[in-house]
Amino acid sequence: MYKKKIIEGKKSTALIISIILLFIFSFKFNNLTTEGNNVDNNTLKISALTSPIFIDDTVPGSNWTWATGESWFGGGSGTSCCPYILEDLIIDGGGTDDCITILNSNKDFIIRNCTVYNGDGPNHAGIVLNNVTNGQILQNNCTMNDWFGIYFEDCKNNIISDNSVSLNPSPGIIGYNSNYTTISDNTVSDSSHGIYLDTCLNNDILDNVVYDTTMGYGIDLEDSPHNKIESNEIRSCMGGIEINNTFSGAGNANENTVVDNILEDNENSGILLQGNFTEISGNTCRNNSIHGIYLYEFSYHNIITNNILDNNSMVGIYLLNSSDNQIFSNEISDNGLAGAALSPDSDENLFSENFFLKNKKHAYDYGANNDWNSLTIGNYWDNYTGTDANYDGIGDTPHNITGDSGSKDYLPIWDEGIPLINITSPLNNSNVGRDAPDFTVKITEPNLDTMWYTIDGGINNITSTLNGTIDQTSWETLWDSLVKGDTITIMFYANDTFGHLGSNYIVLIKHVSADGIGLDFFTTSMLILITSGIAIIAIISKIHSKKRIISH
Known part of the structure; x- marks a missing residue:
C-alpha cells in the first residue's frame, strides 16, 4: 500500500512537471511567433490605397x-484638441498630381503615417501646404516624387516631424516665405538638397539626419533670418x-543660430555663412573636403565658439572679406592647409583661447588690424617655442602669425606638462566607515578641462569637482564586499585641454566602530545562510524520521 502511494505520488509529480513544461513551451513558442512576424496587434495599422487628395x-x-x-x-473637428486626421494612406500621384495638397487652411490638422510617391502636380511634390497654419506633418514616407518630398509656401505655425524623405531629385523638404515652422527629427537622403528654406524666418530646424545630397548642402537657408539650426547630423552631402x-x-x-x-x-x-550677427557654437566640422567653417564675403559681427574643426582638407576656419567677427574657444586640429586663414579685407577680427594642434600651418593673416589675443589671453599653439618663466600660463614672448599683416599673438597660452593633483583630505591610510568620506583636492593646471575619480580600479569613473563627497551608492557597494582592515584606493584624475593626463591616489582602511553591529554585510549574510541551512536540514530530518515510524 505504501509503495503504491509512492508510485502515485511520483505520477502526480511527473504530471505537474509536464503541465509546467507544456505551459513554458507554449509561452515561448507564442513569443517567438510574435517576434518572428514583427506584429503588434495593439498597434497594427492597415494602410489604404487612395487617389490624390486636394483640399482648399x-x-x-x-x-x-x-x-x-x-x-x-x-x-476630428479641426480644433487644437481634436484636429482633422489624414492617416495610414498610400497615395500614388501617378506622375500627374501632387499626392496630398492643403490650401488656405487655418484649421488644426494632422497628416500622419502616409506613404506618398510619384507626385508631379503643380508643385511636383508628395505633400503640399500653401497658406496653411496649424498643420502637423508626422511620420510620413515621402519617396520618389518628381521634385520635392514636402513643399510649403506662405505658411506659419506648422510642424514637420519624424518623416522619411528620400529619392526626390530636388530638395527633400523645401519652404518659401514661411515662418514659425518646426522641422525636426526627419531623415532626408538622396535628394539635391536636404532641407531648403528661402525667405523664411523664426523657424526651428532640430535633430534631423541628412545624408547623400547630390547638388547642395544638407541644410540651406537663403535670405532667411532668425532661424535656429540645432543638433542636426549631416554627412556625405555636397x-x-x-x-x-x-x-x-x-x-x-x-x-541665425547654428548650434x-x-x-x-x-x-x-561643413558650415558656409554669408550673414551677420550669427552664433555658430558647439558644432563638429570634421573630414570635410573644403573648409570646416567658411565665412564668405561680407559676413560681419558673428560669434564662432566652442566648435571642433578637425581634419578638413583645406582650412579649419576661413574668412573671405569678412570683418569684426569673434572666434574663440575652438579646437582647430589636423587641417590640411591651415587651421585659420584670413584673406585681404578680412579686418578687425578677434581670435582668442583657440587651440591650434597639428595643422599643416596654424594660421595665415593677410587682413588688417586683426587681434590674436584678448586683453588677458591668446591662443594655444602646439609649435610655440617660447617659455613661461613666472608659470602664469602665458608665454613670455609673442607668437608670430604667418602673412603680410605682421600679426602676433602677444599672450600665447603656455602649457608644459600634466596637471598636478594634491589630495588635502581625507588623509592617506586613515580609517573610514560606511558613510562615504568628503574629499578636498587641489589641482595646479592653468588649462584644466575635467577631473574625475574611481574607487573600483576604473570600472566606474565619476566626474567631480575640487570639493565634494564620494558617491554614497558606489561606496556602500564596495564597502559591503570588504572585511574590516581591507583597503580602499581612491584614484583622482585630471586632464587639460591639450589631453595631458595627471593622477594621484590615497589609500583608506575599512574600520568598523565598536558600537556598530561588529560584522560586515558579507559575514552577516553568510551566518544567516548557514543558520537557515542547519534549521532546514533539521526539519527535513525530523520529517523523514516520522515517515519511517509510520511505514513501520
Whole structure:
C-alpha cells in the first residue's frame, strides 16, 4: 500500500512537471511567433490605397467640411484638441498630381503615417501646404516624387516631424516665405538638397539626419533670418549647412543660430555663412573636403565658439572679406592647409583661447588690424617655442602669425606638462566607515578641462569637482564586499585641454566602530545562510524520521 502511494505520488509529480513544461513551451513558442512576424496587434495599422487628395478650405466642395465625408478622412473637428486626421494612406500621384495638397487652411490638422510617391502636380511634390497654419506633418514616407518630398509656401505655425524623405531629385523638404515652422527629427537622403528654406524666418530646424545630397548642402537657408539650426547630423552631402544672402551685404540672412550640429565627410565646407550677427557654437566640422567653417564675403559681427574643426582638407576656419567677427574657444586640429586663414579685407577680427594642434600651418593673416589675443589671453599653439618663466600660463614672448599683416599673438597660452593633483583630505591610510568620506583636492593646471575619480580600479569613473563627497551608492557597494582592515584606493584624475593626463591616489582602511553591529554585510549574510541551512536540514530530518515510524 505504501509503495503504491509512492508510485502515485511520483505520477502526480511527473504530471505537474509536464503541465509546467507544456505551459513554458507554449509561452515561448507564442513569443517567438510574435517576434518572428514583427506584429503588434495593439498597434497594427492597415494602410489604404487612395487617389490624390486636394483640399482648399476656401472652396466649397473641396474644403474641410467636404473632406469629412470622404472615405479617406480619419476623424476630428479641426480644433487644437481634436484636429482633422489624414492617416495610414498610400497615395500614388501617378506622375500627374501632387499626392496630398492643403490650401488656405487655418484649421488644426494632422497628416500622419502616409506613404506618398510619384507626385508631379503643380508643385511636383508628395505633400503640399500653401497658406496653411496649424498643420502637423508626422511620420510620413515621402519617396520618389518628381521634385520635392514636402513643399510649403506662405505658411506659419506648422510642424514637420519624424518623416522619411528620400529619392526626390530636388530638395527633400523645401519652404518659401514661411515662418514659425518646426522641422525636426526627419531623415532626408538622396535628394539635391536636404532641407531648403528661402525667405523664411523664426523657424526651428532640430535633430534631423541628412545624408547623400547630390547638388547642395544638407541644410540651406537663403535670405532667411532668425532661424535656429540645432543638433542636426549631416554627412556625405555636397556640403553641411549653408546660410546665404542672395544679394551680398543686403543683411537678409542675419541673426541665425547654428548650434551643436555634426557635419562630417561632406564634399564642400561643413558650415558656409554669408550673414551677420550669427552664433555658430558647439558644432563638429570634421573630414570635410573644403573648409570646416567658411565665412564668405561680407559676413560681419558673428560669434564662432566652442566648435571642433578637425581634419578638413583645406582650412579649419576661413574668412573671405569678412570683418569684426569673434572666434574663440575652438579646437582647430589636423587641417590640411591651415587651421585659420584670413584673406585681404578680412579686418578687425578677434581670435582668442583657440587651440591650434597639428595643422599643416596654424594660421595665415593677410587682413588688417586683426587681434590674436584678448586683453588677458591668446591662443594655444602646439609649435610655440617660447617659455613661461613666472608659470602664469602665458608665454613670455609673442607668437608670430604667418602673412603680410605682421600679426602676433602677444599672450600665447603656455602649457608644459600634466596637471598636478594634491589630495588635502581625507588623509592617506586613515580609517573610514560606511558613510562615504568628503574629499578636498587641489589641482595646479592653468588649462584644466575635467577631473574625475574611481574607487573600483576604473570600472566606474565619476566626474567631480575640487570639493565634494564620494558617491554614497558606489561606496556602500564596495564597502559591503570588504572585511574590516581591507583597503580602499581612491584614484583622482585630471586632464587639460591639450589631453595631458595627471593622477594621484590615497589609500583608506575599512574600520568598523565598536558600537556598530561588529560584522560586515558579507559575514552577516553568510551566518544567516548557514543558520537557515542547519534549521532546514533539521526539519527535513525530523520529517523523514516520522515517515519511517509510520511505514513501520
